[in-house]
Amino acid sequence: MAGAKRYIFLHGTVGCGKTTLLKSAAKACRQNVGRNPDLTGTFVTTFFFSSTTNQDFGLNDLLRYLLVQVSPLHRIPDALHEIYRARTKAFPPEAPDENEELIEALSEILTGTSHSGVPLAPQVYILLDGLDEIATLSECRKVTKFLNDLAALDLQTLRILVTSRSLQLTNPWQPAWDQHAIPGQEVARDIELYVRQIVSAELSHLNDDSQQKIITGLTGPKQTM
Secondary structure (H helix, E strand, C coil): CCCCCCEEEEECCCCCCHHHHHHHHHHHHHHHHHHCHHHCCCEEEEEECECCCECCCCHHHHHHHHHHHHCCCCCCCHHHHHHHHHHCCCCCCCCCCCHHHHHHHHHHHHHCECCCCCECCCCEEEEEECHHHCCCHHHHHHHHHHHHHHHHCCCCCEEEEEEECCCCCCCCCCCCEEEEECCHHHHHHHHHHHHHHHHHHHCCCCCHHHHHHHHHHHCCCCCCC
């Protein structure tokens, strides 16, 4: 996430470790921000699409979440104020359902500055998992278009990591995206290494033959992260 490429797309088969890798990247980003005073004001935000726990999530849910996560407390953007005013005219207040107004508010945060010239969002990391688990094809198209539009802004202050099973999904990725496949062989090797470490530490009282049987049973071709 700190390299020359600011927009990264990881794809691989089920269980190859995409979600684990994304969580590790988010943790590393937050730790780096916490110990580096120069990164004060940096936002690190994660969002997980899932076909089991949030089947109906789409672009609107993603946009509202991002706005909550990256909106600076010292200066609420004008576009976000306008959304609030429009939605609180009725009772109970209505949730914003127009994606364009949310995108406008998010763009204002990512590109705007305070009255003193300080960026509203000095550095933003957006990490999205499970893009292929969006419930409908139309929502998947909307999200991928939104991500491509963000990348097209070419903001030095924005970095994005996206994971998915499918390489192309429904919209071709723009050239700004650095695309990587997660090799299955490397995943299998990592799983075996991890299992061997655990068995060696926790089951050292067993003989070598018993330990090897356990390792073999836990690292077969059908095992995943």
